[in-house]
Amino acid sequence: MRASSQSTAAPVSDRRGAFRLLSDYVVRDKPLLIKALLLLLLATAADVAGPILLKVFIDDHLLVENFELRALLVLLLSYLLSQVAAAWLRYQQTLRFCDMALAAVLDIRERVFAHVLRLPMAFYDRAITGQLVSRITNDTEAIKDLYVQFLSVVLTNVILLAGIIVAMGLLNVQLMLIALTLVPTVVAVIYLYQRFSGAAVGQTRQLRSEINASISESIAGMAVIQAGNQQRRFTQQFEGLNNQYYRARMRTVRAGALLLRPAIDLLSVLVLVGVVWGFGLQQVNGVAEIGVLYAFLNYLSRFTEPLAEITQRFNLYQQAMVAGSRVHQLILESEQQYQAGTARISAGAISIRDLAFHYQPGKPVLRGLALQVPAGGFYAVVGHTGSGKSTLLNLLLNFYTPSGGEIRIDDQPLSALSHGALRAGIGLIPQEPFVLAASIYDNIDMGRNLDPAAIERAARQAHLHGVISGMEQGYQTLLGERGTRLSTGQRQQLIIARALAASPRILLLDEATANVDSETEQVVQRALSELHGRVTLIVVAHRLSTIRHADRILVLSHGEIAEAGTHADLLARPDGLYGSMYRLQQQARRVEEAEDV
């Protein structure tokens, strides 16, 4: 255990936080907890009553040959009743605890997921998606295992053990004390096992992950290995690792064989001998009743199992605590704060003053940007990768807070607008058209519960209504992997309809024509020219042909506006950046033409 606790050691404060997070859930639903505990106590009482009834039968009836029918019937009935009751109560109690555990984990999952979605965009710049997903699913799964196991196995067994000890004590204190020596001995043996096997268990786990890493790395780099004729060397290395793994596992098996099951079984045989011997001593002194021995034999057969079960869950506890502290840390990340105001975006005029931004201090991405976009204006932004054009869109979407300057929409600061007002007022057409595996209707609605009329209007604006009406199931046609496949152009139209459905006053296009054929580009262009004047358009484009009709084109370079004007203005400039970009794209087209020859 030492190795694993070392590698997974978390700060004490963290562990405490995780512990509080996990333990709070146990007492959250008090009535259910009390009910479950009550069931557990009753079940245990009914359970341990069985052997006592057995003892009464043997000592008071069998050995003295007193076979009065009524008394025997009462005894039999109470035996059957207690055992059926014990079985039923235990089943119910297990389900109650399981219910509690699953409800707790469900709540943790929902909380973490909702929380993660509300983390600011800056968090996602640092986060690795795979790790985040693992926090939400794998780590909460580990917590689930702890709850289910802890509540239904550990708790139940502790109470059962206590119940058995009490029942033994009621029957015969001296024999109970002999049996009781088993508890500290088994605990000591398990402790020894943990001490001896800890390093080997940790090493086994470590080697196992190295083996996995080695296989996956070899698969990925197989072409390199084969190109260098190094198959034999890599195979030998793998076999070395594999053999180390084998030896480490054998060490754990050896420790387990020495100290776990076989040792515990030996101990229980010794205690059995002790109990029978103790009984013999008492019998010689004429105080022992044979029925007591029967009851003890019965109890002892169920005594070791709970002990072994409890002690074997400790690994689980440690893993869950590590998982819990990771989840706890994630919950502590602060969420993005949104305003609660009722202000709405009514016209769509944008005013940007002195806008500055950096992702990392000392590396400015935007420097003192100033811009006035009238409502209904069509403004285009072009520039190299890293010129800051995507960042500008991110700031307009309120994904980040500017480090200097201000963005105002309809003369109110962007930061004063509520999340809802922003999302309703600003539409985004992203670079990658993302289609949900759902109906066309849902793909346009996107869970916003829009008016069906608005959805149809948006589809008409995107020139998609005709296509949809032609489909057998109309707006309910399923899209995605198992549904209808749309053409690239239709997909783009769908994305446009989606963005327009909420009647935004401002529409942002993020390189929507970067990777599409010219037919699809025309779809976008037609939509842009129809919206021109009605919706404020901010178009970040790679293809200059998409934006030649813009009211104003801004050429960004290293976070500043290098040139600005209409397409014609900019082309007329001698040595202009825009002119060079335009000529470059002309040349690109000539290259493309040559490809098809």
Add this chain to the structure above:
Amino acid sequence: MALFLQLGWFFREHWRTYALALLMLAGVAVLNMSVPWLIGRAIDALLQAPAAGTPSMPASHYLLALTGLGVAVYLLRMGWRLILFGTSYRLGNLLRARFYQRLTCQGQAFYNAHNTGDLMARATNDIDAIELAAGEGVLSGFDGLLTLVLVLVMMFVVIDWRLALVALVPFPFMALGFYRISSAVHHHFQQALEQFSRLNDRAQEALAGIRLVKAMGRETVETRAFCSIAEEAAASNFRVARSEALYEPVIFLSMAAALALSVGFGAWLIVQQALTVGALASFIMYLGQLIWPMFAFGWLLNIVERGSAAFKRVDSLLQLPDSIEASGTLQPKGTAIRLQGLGFTYPDSPTPALQQLDLQLEAGQVLGVVGPTGAGKSTLIQLMMRYWDAQHGVIELGGVPLSQLSLTAVRGTFAYVPQDAFLFSLSIGDNIALSRPDASQADIEAAARIASVHDDIMGFAQGYDTPVGERGVTLSGGQRQRLAIARALLTRAPVLVLDDALSAVDVHTEGRILAHLRRNVGGQSCIIISHRLSAVQHADQILVLSHGIVAERGDHAELLARDGWYSRMYAYQQLEASLDARDREVSA
């Protein structure tokens, strides 16, 4: 049970160890049988003892025997565990090593057809499942059966057959109950696993598309969708738990019924003087030992089923022949390369990747291959190195057809640098010396100097010993590419292949590396695939590929003189370079 037949070779090979383990198991089972019997005899001895002083001699003898028996059982149990588990782990090891060895023999066609996740699953989870079947499967099958037989013998033959007949009535119901529960648990568990993977997918999808989620204000909708899956997952888990929770009542009720029956009937027998009190005690203890065999059979069915499915998956890969037939034995004479009428189509692709390609490359010459993405440039190289076998035409290396050469000789002829330079989790020095582990430090550094990466490496605190990968430094794309070039140079293979291997390196460094290469390679042929035409302008001949066909060929000057793809692309790249320069000026 077919699994045990399929694994027969292993069991036969290790029959001595298995026999020993099973013998020990049998010993444990037999000795365990004597525990209740001895206890019963001890009780009877105690009851008959005269009431004076210490317990009677026979009783203490029985107890002493019991203690010795306990120790013997302990030793035997330890023994079979070590042997049985050790052997099954050895099986796992063997399968893993074979699996890995097979992986190293497979060509690209194999890796195209199998994704990494699937291969990993077979190498890990599936082999674990087989191991489990060969270890615990054998254990539960053998031990369960043996215990059952012995307990029944003790009950029927040694104690009292009438009592046994009456007391065993509830056990068939227990076995049936176990079987049904175990199937239900298995079924619900599969469902729970599926729900869990849906949960994973959903979280992955939402987080990968977080920009869209935020831009559309879909946080609540996504959370609701996630919650509904989480609820379904919880419901599946609850079903698993509910099925599992049934085990206890079934055991409990059957045991209670069996106990009531045996005590009731046993009491009657005792009164009839047909049974002793001690014998009844032994009998009751035997009852408890019957739970395990009932449980073992359900458990056995499950793990054998899982192990057998796993074995099929693993074995199918172990039996798969090499995707490249390595039957050639000849060595190439020289390094001239000749291609004639070469044509190749990828499996599952309707259009050919290469068609009618002819080429002659003399030793020491430099060949440039350019063209738009998807033109077949990398395919050409992979065919020359025999990662794939071409369907049409001839490839000759040193005058011998590729298929007649030994695969090792073919691969040894080329020093291949791919675009996505793959680095292993080794030190930088070991990564460079990958193909020549015995290379001297001086050789490694010389190669790194030619690839213009020596200064970068010396910039790290540990120099050439700096580890790469998760636990080491993160290298930039350009650094990785230059390391891969150094690695290829160190092999001193006669043909150096740069497959767009300078794409992440800036123009100036590219020029420097190419100049180093021209000065140093002497006699080495060189094939350069590049998107940047500046990399091939000094080549002896340049192929322009388009849609798998040679669209143009010649040297730089000849190609520029034509108004084809090459000259247009060249003009484009010139314009681009000047625009970049201008962009820098503007900001400066």
